[in-house]
Amino acid sequence: MYDVIIIGAGVSGCAIARELSRLQLKTIVLEKALDVCEETSKANSGIVHAGYDAKPGTLKAKLNVEGSRKMKALSEELDFPYKQNGSLVLCFDEKEKGKLEELKARGEQNGVADLQILDRDAVTALEPKVSDQVVAALYAPTGGIVCPFGLTIALAENAADNGVEFLFDAKVNRINRTQEGYRVETGKGNYEAKLIINAAGVYADEIHNMVSEVRMEITPRKGEYLLYDKKVGGMVSHTLFQLPTALGKGILVTPTVHGNLLTGPTASDIENKEGVDTSKEGMSQVTEKAALSVSGISGRDVITSFAGLRAHVTRWSGKEGDFIIEEAKDAPGFIDVAGIESPGLTSAPAIGEYVADMVKSLLKPEEKESFKPTRKGIPSMALASDEERQKLILEDPAYANVICRCEMVTEGEILNAIHRTLGATTTDGVKRRTRAGMGRCQSGFCNPKVVEILAREQKVDESNIRKSGADSWYLLPPEEGRSL
Numbered sequence: 195m196y197d198v199i200i201i202g203a204g205v206s207g208c209a210i211a212r213e214l215s216r217l218q219l220k221t222i223v224l225e226k227a228l229d230v231c232e233e234t235s236k237a238n239s240g241i242v243h244a245g246y247d248a249k250p251g252t253l254k255a256k257l258n259v260e261g262s263r264k265m266k267a268l269s270e271e272l273d274f275p276y277k278q279n280g281s282l283v284l285c286f287d288e289k290e291k292g293k294l295e296e297l298k299a300r301g302e303q304n305g306v307a308d309l310q311i312l313d314r315d316a317v318t319a320l321e322p323k324v325s326d327q328v329v330a331a332l333y334a335p336t337g338g339i340v341c342p343f344g345l346t347i348a349l350a351e352n353a354a355d356n357g358v359e360f361l362f363d364a365k366v367n368r369i370n371r372t373q374e375g376y377r378v379e380t381g382k383g384n385y386e387a388k389l390i391i392n393a394a395g396v397y398a399d400e401i402h403n404m405v406s407e408v409r410m411e412i413t414p415r416k417g418e419y420l421l422y423d424k425k426v427g428g429m430v431s432h433t434l435f436q437l438p439t440a441l442g443k444g445i446l447v448t449p450t451v452h453g454n455l456l457t458g459p460t461a462s463d464i465e466n467k468e469g470v471d472t473s474k475e476g477m478s479q480v481t482e483k484a485a486l487s488v489s490g491i492s493g494r495d496v497i498t499s500f501a502g503l504r505a506h507v508t509r510w511s512g513k514e515g516d517f518i519i520e521e522a523k524d525a526p527g528f529i530d531v532a533g534i535e536s537p538g539l540t541s542a543p544a545i546g547e548y549v550a551d552m553v554k555s556l557l558k559p560e561e562k563e564s565f566k567p568t569r570k571g572i573p574s575m576a577l578a579s580d581e582e583r584q585k586l587i588l589e590d591p592a593y594a595n596v597i598c599r600c601e602m603v604t605e606g607e608i609l610n611a612i613h614r615t616l617g618a619t620t621t622d623g624v625k626r627r628t629r630a631g632m633g634r635c636q637s638g639f640c641n642p643k644v645v646e647i648l649a650r651e652q653k654v655d656e657s658n659i660r661k662s663g664a665d666s667w668y669l670l671p672p673e674e675g676r677s678l
Contacts, residue, residue: 195388196220198389199387203230203231209349209546218562221358225360226397228664243540261541261544274347276340280333282435288329339448341451378390388557389527390529419456420481420484422457505535572611587606597644598628598640621641621660
């Protein structure tokens with residue numbers, strides 16, 4: 195019997211798990227994928243929003259600003275990439291300047307510090323390559339960028355180090371009430387707990403509707419992106435937004451914490467909750483609209499495209515548009531953490547604390563004296579000094595064996611990723627922990643070697659190694675009739 199079951203190992207679920215690991219609770223996270231950060235949390239802009247966009251008085255506004263304020267200290271505690279680079283909301287029409295003032299006033303009401311309206315000269319002083327169409331901008335110096343999978347993995351590892359259990363490939367099929375709480379039926383057995391926390395992303399409505407008569411509906415909102423080579427990563431230094439519309443904040447142009455350039459996302463509502471394919475139309479839209487912000491971005495420098503889904507609530511008692519973080523009215527002990535679309539990544543640290551406070555009020559747990567707040571990430575040979583590299587190689591010669599030439603990732607880093615807490619079992623798991631395969635060739639050269647290392651370290655045949663999902667095999671096993 196568990197005290198708490200968390201459904202979903204995305205950034206919200208892992209942030210909640212980390213906060214609950216501070217308490218004397220028996221907690222488990224159930225995840226249908228093979229790793230943390232396999233769904234919505236892996237495919238987004240990686241932006242730490244300042245907090246001027248959300249409607250004042252909403253939970254989204256409150257948690258956005260709180261999460262943004264917590265991110266720097268959290269990145270230092272958990273050792274993941276974060277940079278406070280500031281953001282600009284670009285205006286392209288003199289008649290639209292009033293909307294910048296409205297955003298500024300909204301941000302100030304939300305508690306965002308140091309917002310300024312800049313004229314064109316001031317904007318170009320900050321961003322020399324901004325397009326000639328820009329007439330003014332809202333400047334938010336507290337905006338930032340973060341590695342979304344770095345953040346999520348760090349939260350999960352620290353939670354696990356502090357006693358939270360994680361179970362992967364455990365899709366929830368049914369939830370039944372019991373005398374003491376709930377029984378969750380999965381493909382890997384049944385689990386009982388006093389409390390359930392529903393952090394299932396685009397599937398949060400399906401999980402909610404298993405226990406509640408008050409129906410919830412989530413529509414996946416797909417966003418397509420283009421990622422550019424590091425050689426153009428310095429084209430801009432701030433995150434450049436365009437004045438927002440009803441569907442979102444428009445197409446952005448931003449540097450990433452790893453030195454690339456990112457543009458996107460589009461916004462289209464779809465039915466398929468696994469619909470993360472990209473399209474010619476989407477890519478064209480990103481390219482065309484990004485050119486409004488910055489001149490001279492070349493399609494020749496694109497190294498990959500990808501799409502992510504936002505969990506947009508379209509049916510929920512008049513609260514559509516805000517985060518849903520509350521105990522279900524007709525299901526005591528069942529807490530929804532749903533509709534966590536943008537700025538969900540920014541808000542995650544605050545969401546974790548907010549939900550932990552709810553759990554405290556319901557279960558009255560004691561604090562855990564043994565809680566360890568820090569976690570150390572995987573050493574990066576690409577970023578290390580010569581002295582640090584020599585030390586790592588002396589400790590383990592595998593750090594001298596370069597596997598991914600584009601990102602200069604070594605075998606030592608990959609071994610670390612496999613054998614650490616919640617270690618990688620798939621090639622995507624290795625990629626998100628080390629960046630092996632994220633460079634110009636997009637794993638074209640290094641992937642066979644990564645597969646070999648994974649198989650060797652897990653003591654399995656290479657036919658057992660997968661890219662990410664349960665059916666994403668690289669090789670057919672011998673029993674399928676094909677020799678290896």
